Amino acid sequence: MLTTFRSRLLGGAIGIFILLGISVLAYIRSSLQETLTSELQKRGISIARHFAVVAVDPILTENRIALQLLTLDHHQHEEDIAYLFVQTPDHRLLAHTFGKTFPPALQGINQPKPGQEFRIQELHTEQGLIYDIAAPILAGELGTVHLGMSGEAIAGEVTKVTRNSCWIVIAILAAGTLLTLVFTGAMTHQIDELRQGAEELGRGNLARRLRIVTGDEIGMLAASFNRMAENLEQTTVSRDCVQELNTSLEQTVRERTRELTDANRLLQNEVAERRQAEGEIRRLNADLERRVAERTAQLESSNRELESFCYSVSHDLLAPLRHISGYSRALMEEYGPALDRQGMHYLDRLDHAGTELGVLIDDLLQLSRVNQADIHHESVDLSILATTLADQFRELAPERAVTFTIAPAVRVVGDPSLLRLVLQNLLQNAWKYTARAPEARIEFNTAERGGHPVYFVRDNGIGFDMAHADKLFGAFQRLVRADEFEGTGIGLATVQRIIHRHGGRVWAEGEPGKGATFFFTL
Numbered sequence: 001m002l003t004t005f006r007s008r009l010l011g012g013a014i015g016i017f018i019l020l021g022i023s024v025l026a027y028i029r030s031s032l033q034e035t036l037t038s039e040l041q042k043r044g045i046s047i048a049r050h051f052a053v054v055a056v057d058p059i060l061t062e063n064r065i066a067l068q069l070l071t072l073d074h075h076q077h078e079e080d081i082a083y084l085f086v087q088t089p090d091h092r093l094l095a096h097t098f099g100k101t102f103p104p105a106l107q108g109i110n111q112p113k114p115g116q117e118f119r120i121q122e123l124h125t126e127q128g129l130i131y132d133i134a135a136p137i138l139a140g141e142l143g144t145v146h147l148g149m150s151g152e153a154i155a156g157e158v159t160k161v162t163r164n165s166c167w168i169v170i171a172i173l174a175a176g177t178l179l180t181l182v183f184t185g186a187m188t189h190q191i192d193e194l195r196q197g198a199e200e201l202g203r204g205n206l207a208r209r210l211r212i213v214t215g216d217e218i219g220m221l222a223a224s225f226n227r228m229a230e231n232l233e234q235t236t237v238s239r240d241c242v243q244e245l246n247t248s249l250e251q252t253v254r255e256r257t258r259e260l261t262d263a264n265r266l267l268q269n270e271v272a273e274r275r276q277a278e279g280e281i282r283r284l285n286a287d288l289e290r291r292v293a294e295r296t297a298q299l300e301s302s303n304r305e306l307e308s309f310c311y312s313v314s315h316d317l318l319a320p321l322r323h324i325s326g327y328s329r330a331l332m333e334e335y336g337p338a339l340d341r342q343g344m345h346y347l348d349r350l351d352h353a354g355t356e357l358g359v360l361i362d363d364l365l366q367l368s369r370v371n372q373a374d375i376h377h378e379s380v381d382l383s384i385l386a387t388t389l390a391d392q393f394r395e396l397a398p399e400r401a402v403t404f405t406i407a408p409a410v411r412v413v414g415d416p417s418l419l420r421l422v423l424q425n426l427l428q429n430a431w432k433y434t435a436r437a438p439e440a441r442i443e444f445n446t447a448e449r450g451g452h453p454v455y456f457v458r459d460n461g462i463g464f465d466m467a468h469a470d471k472l473f474g475a476f477q478r479l480v481r482a483d484e485f486e487g488t489g490i491g492l493a494t495v496q497r498i499i500h501r502h503g504g505r506v507w508a509e510g511e512p513g514k515g516a517t518f519f520f521t522l
Contacts, residue, residue: 009261013180014173016269021169024280029162035288036154039295040080041131044149045118047078048135052145055086059142064094071095082130082148089143110134112144128152161287172279176272183264190218194253197225202246206233217256225249325351375415375501382410382455385420386444389427402434405443410455412522418498425491426457426518433461433516452521460515464508472508495520 051074058067067086075084075097083106085096091108110121110132123130129151137143190212200208206229212222228245328350336344383406390404412419427442434440443458464472473496495518499506502522510516 009184009265010177010180012265013268014177017173017176017272020273020276021173024276025162025165025169028165028280028284029158031284032161033154033158035291036157037131037151039291040149040151040154041120041133043080043295044131044133044147045120045135047074047081048118048133048145048147051084051147052135052137055145056138056142059086059094059137068095071097080150080153082127082150084145084147086137086145087143089140094143106132106146110146112136112140114140123148128155168283172276176268180268183268190214190222191253191257194218194222194225195250197222197229198246198249198253201225201229201232202243217260221253221256375418377413378416380412380414380416380419382412382419382423382444383408385423386410386427389420389424390442393427393431400435400440402431402440402442405441405445407445410444410446412455414502414522418501422495422498422520423457425495429491429518430457430459430461430516434459435461437461454519454521456517456519458515458517463510463512463514463516465512466510469508469510473506 051070055067055070058064058070071084071086075081083097085098085102085106086094087108088094093102096102109123110119112119112134117135119134121132121134123132127150131149131151133147133149135145135147137145193210193212197208197210208229209226210222212219214222228249232245328347332344332347332351336347339347386406387404390406394400394402423444427444430442434442437460439460441460443456445456445458447454447456473492496506499520499522504521506518506520508516508518
């Protein structure tokens with residue numbers, strides 16, 4: 001009987017351990033699958049959106065070779081990328097990584113809706129699960145880039161972690177089984193001695209005494225048994241009375257044993273659950289933190305490489321651009337009289353386009369330097385910087401009547417060169433868009449919002465529609481036509497990156513025809 005009771009107790013404990021282990025393994029597998037999938041998609045979105053930015057120039061210049069090289073370069077540097085291709089708005093293929101034959105099944109799939117920055121679609125292919133990430137190029141005007149991120153690596157990683165977790169669960173199960181075996185062995189031994197003493201007492205052996213000396217209920221029960229045996233021996237109680245007492249004692253032992261078993265099972269379950277849950281949580285947290293740190297380091301390294309690539313490409317374009325501009329001016333000066341009016345117009349257009357491209361490349365180089373330059377924090381007087389810049393604008397266009405209002409003694413802590421570039425771009429922006437105002441006004445001042453200082457540049461220029469405010473700080477984003485106001489669309493993007501590197505934020509408020517205000521914090 002006792003052997004059966006011990007087996008049931010041990011079997012129940014093992015069953016509970018197995019159920020807990022299966023539940024924990026299922027949770028680990030599901031959580032890890034979700035986390036790795038989310039990280040893969042985020043990395044794919046970042047790569048696709050960056051590619052959509054750098055692909056603008058090759059598409060605009062119709063440089064198919066540069067676009068193809070750019071596509072192959074991204075595909076080779078990311079092992080999780082299954083494919084990469086670029087399509088025009090009418091689904092014409094511009095570049096891809098499929099070699100000679102492009103899969104017809106991918107033609108026109110996963111098209112982002114107007115206003116979407118990206119769109120993700122799961123594809124089940126012969127190579128396994130692939131997440132197709134589509135990112136519009138220049139708001140979809142130039143086409144769409146499609147990036148296929150392979151999900152096979154995730155399945156392998158999940159299987160590996162699940163296998164390792166199985167060994168841990170098995171080890172915990174073995175330890176719990178051993179502890180349960182030891183505990184039940186000690187408890188059933190005392191109960192067995194009580195049973196044997198009761199049986200002998202029932203057969204008339206009134207000299208039987210129990211050798212159980214513990215401070216718990218079983219010890220108290222053994223002491224009571226011994227006292228009862230002594231009383232029976234001294235008073236020579238009849239056999240019927242002894243049998244009745246024996247039956248009562250056995251009933252008490254069974255009830256107490258059942259209570260102790262239930263309490264022990266509950267206590268063991270609670271202790272095992274808490275230890276197992278705490279151990280798994282600590283291990284999972286450590287593993288997830290390590291993986292997030294590794295992924296973050298990889299993304300930061302990729303961003304630094306892309307920025308360096310952008311800087312190198314922009315820098316290498318300067319030399320041939322100077323040659324083009326130089327030869328076009330030489331052609332105008334030396335052979336201008338030999339050309340007709342249409343030819344001179346073409347040369348003038350070529351020279352003007354070269355100048356604009358030079359300005360754009362300079363802005364791109366400046367944007368790249370902003371990302372790579374070290375920040376030297378020191379005290380900076382923004383009022384003096386703003387006053388100096390205002391004087392320079394007046395010297396460049398003395399015929400304009402612009403009223404500057406600059407708050408005095410506005411001091412901050414930051415990099416002097418980068419903060420000067422922030423004010424230069426914001427004031428130049430205000431100067432440019434107040435050109436048509438009869439009484440132009442530009443103001444630099446501070447305010448307080450939420451207990452923190454906020455700095456702003458305000459003008460009464462043409463303003464803008466707040467519905468398009470999210471496009472202001474994107475590279476190459478312009479809310480007006482290039483023939484109305486000059487510019488490259490890089491200035492405000494440069495401002496945003498400098499402010500972000502100083503740990504602040506920048507935003508704008510405006511209204512068409514009533515001016516604009518650009519705010520920033522540090």
